[in-house]
Amino acid sequence: MGENSSPPDPVRSFSRLAVIVQLMMLAVVSAGWAISDGTAVAAAGTATAATAAVASVTTPPMGWASWNTFAAQINYNVIKAQTDAMVSSGMKDAGYQYVNIDEGWWQGTRDSAGNITxxxxxxxxGMKxxxxxxxxxxLKAGIYTDAGRDGCGYYYxxxxxxxxxxxxxxxYDQDFLQFSRWGFDFxxxxxxxxxxxxxxxxxAYQAISDAITRASAQTGRPMVLSVCNWGNQSPWDWAPSMSTMWRTSGDIIYxxxxxxxxxVLANFxxxxxxAAQSPGHYNDPDMLIVGMTGFSAAQNRTHMSLWALSGAPLLAGNKLTDMSADTKAILTNREVLAIDQDPLGGQGxxxxxxxxxxxVYSKVLSGTGRRAVLLLNRTTSAASITARWSDLGLTGSATVRNPWTGTDAGTFSGGYTTTVPAREAVLLTVTSGGGTSSPSPTPTPTPTASGTGAIRGVGSGRCLDVSGSSQANGAQAQIWDCNGQANQQWTSTASGELRVYGGKCxxxxxAGTADGTSVIIWDCNGQANQQWRLNxxxxxxxxxxxxxxDVPNNATANGTKLAIWSCNGGSNQRWTRS
Structure with missing residues (x-):
């Protein structure tokens, strides 16, 4: 259970750098899996041997989870009906495997020996x-618990x-052994x-991962571990070494x-x-809401395209027993699923x-000169968007295909342009007969351009901080001595947000515009007052x-509250990433 801004105009060299980084990362991962003794190269974010009992998959998990449709109102008959529908709908044949029982199956009761009842x-x-x-x-079975004493059903x-x-x-040892003995795979x-x-x-999650390893050693049943801490404390930095997937944000729907x-865009x-993603280890933007109330078929395709381009886990959340033909077709499109399930395991x-x-987003696919390409229009008007082959690291002419329709658009030199409706995306596959290019070396982006970490004021030497480590909407942004804590860890996203705690922006x-307007944190919502350009x-x-x-009045004291001010280039308006 459990979330804005226009990025700077892109520099062409940055796009080339993105392709180089992705190619290098995937090359290292591929080399790691090819080593004859089965040991993967320890690239950034890849798993260690200690995760063998946890990570039992090599492509993003696909399945269904109960929460989005049923919340805590679940029982044997509800899960049985959805299991039957996964088979009869053709989802199982399309590759969906897991039926995941989410919050609500257990009300916190235990017997005298401490075993869950x-x-x-x-x-x-019982659960077996x-x-x-x-x-x-x-199919495979999934279950749910909380890392703390009291789970989400107590607080919400x-x-x-x-x-x-x-x-x-x-x-931990007792519960994960019990889950494994019951037969759960996830x-x-x-x-x-x-x-x-x-x-x-x-x-906490390392202790959980270790408990799963011990349980699997006794039962012989490895379990997928899904870390669900909503992006708090930057799980992409540490969860790949102990889990199969890790949530990067708050819930996609409440x-x-x-x-x-x-x-959807905020979670994407x-x-x-x-850099955290590799075969068997995946960033998780949360369950799918394809087929749920409020989305058109075109919006469902955009949502599914974003997740496929990301190589994200695909856990449907709709009611499988009464989904429409459109929803079924979207969830089971084999070409789109193949993009998500590509064995290289990379992220676009x-x-x-x-x-x-x-x-324009690009995902390197297995095979020579193959890319999945997403043209995303975040604006409120239809717009022409061009995918240039040079930006994709391709040379020569290339064939463009629409995986949603299963049709080829033709072969093009240099690039491909199409009109993308407002707030939607076009997903393509591009295959180059000329293979891949090696773009010329480019400058490294400035320290403030991307990534996760502290943002330090040049004039004050202190860090961008959330007052009192509060996670409440409206908590003030301030400067404070740099300490590396979660309230000073900021993630700049592709849409220009500066996120803290995973789901706050x-x-x-x-949405003030006057000099001196205060700067706070709030649930990420995609609005212009949450969009920041890193110059x-x-x-x-x-x-x-x-x-x-701006740090008002060039102040340097701990606790100075931040504001916006007309840009003047002063040291109190300049920041570095550390």
């Missing part, structure tokens, strides 16, 4: 019975009474209790809401950590943005107001 009126035969039924259909009761004790803290571990208790994410393209942006990266909001209060001179421009992030 469930309501057998709702789960006749439903896992056995899922297996009987040739949704469809059931508050359930104290529904987390696994203090019972476990999602949420963070509501861990967050409330102020646990250290890395330490119970009772309609689908939102703003939320938060998952842009390509942005390679061009000739005009603000008109973006640096925000100009009330080569070290200034950071609030796009909506066209003013600079």
């Amino acid at each position: 469930v309501d057998t009126a709702e789960w006749p035969g 019975a439903i896992a056995d039924y899922i297996h009987s259909k040739g 009761p949704t469809g059931r009474p508050a359930a104290p004790g529904s987390g696994s803290e203090g019972h 476990v999602k571990v949420d963070w509501c209790g861990g967050n409330a208790e102020g646990l250290n994410s890395r330490n 119970w009772g809401q309609s689908a939102s393209m703003d939320r 942006d938060s998952a842009q950590h390509p 990266v942005k390679v061009a943005e000739d005009q603000t909001g008109r973006q 640096l925000d100009v209060n009330n 080569s001179d070290g200034t950071i421009t609030a796009v909506g107001a066209n003013k600079c992030l």
Whole structure:
């Protein structure tokens, strides 16, 4: 359970650099898997041998999860019906494997020995019975818990009474062994209790991963570990060494809401950590909302295209028993699924943005000269967007194909241009007869241009900080002695956000434009007052107001609250990434 801005005009050399980085990263990963003794190269974000009992997949997990449609209102019959529908709909044949039981199956009860107990009126035969039924259909079974003492059902009761004790803290070895003995192949571990208790994410999930390894050693059943701490404490930096997938943001939809393209884009942006991803280890922008209330078929295709381009896990969240023909066709399109499931395991990266909001993403696919290309129009009007072969690292002419329609658009020299509707995307595959190019060396982007880390004020020497380490909407941005804590770790996204805690964005209060307007954090929403341009001179421009992030009056004291001000190039408006 559990979230703005126009980036700078792209420099062509940056797009070439993105291609080089992606090619190098994938080359290293591929080389690692080719070593005869089976040991992968320890590239950034790749797994170590210690994860063997956890990471039992080599392509992004595909399946269905109960939360988005049913919340906590689940039981044996609900899960059985969805399992049957996964088979009868053709989703199983298309590659969907996992049926994941999310929050609500357990109300925190244990027997005298500390073993989890469930309501057998709702789960006749207990949890082993439903896992056995899922297996009987040739599918795999997933289950859910929390890293803390009290799970999300205690803090956010949704469809059931508050359930104290529904987390696994203090019972890691016992619970994960029990899950494995029941027959579960996948476990999602949420963070509501861990967050409330102020646990250290890395330490907690390492302990969980170690418990799964010990359980698998006893049962012989490896389990996929899904880390679900909503991007807090930068899981892309540490989760690849201990898990199969890790959430990079808050929930894509909250119970009772309609689908939102703003939320889809925000979650897509938060998952842009390509160096962390490799076969068996995936950035997770959350479950799919394809086929849920509020989206047209075109919006569903855009959403699915974004996840496929990212190489993200594909866990459907709609009600499988009554989905439309359009929804079924979108979820089971074999060419789109092949992009997501490409064995190189890489993540697509942005390679061009000739005009603000008109973006080109490229994903290197297996085979010679093959790319998946996404043309994304974030603006409110239809726009022509061009994919240039040079930006994709390709030479010569190339054949363009639309995987949604299964048709070739033709063979083109230099690039391909098409019109993309407002707030939608066009997904393509591009295959070059001329192979790949080696773009000339380019300058490294400025320290403030991208990445995750502290942002230090040039004039003050202190870091961009959230007052009191608060995660509440409206908490003030300030400067403070640099300390490396989570409230000073900022991620710049492809859409120009500056994110902290995974789901909060640096925000100009009330979309103000006047000098002195305060700067706060707020749930990421894609609006212009959450969009920031990171400039080569070290200034950071609030796009909506066209003013600079400023330390008022050139102050240097801890706790000085930040504002926007007319840009003047002063040291109190210049920042560096550290």
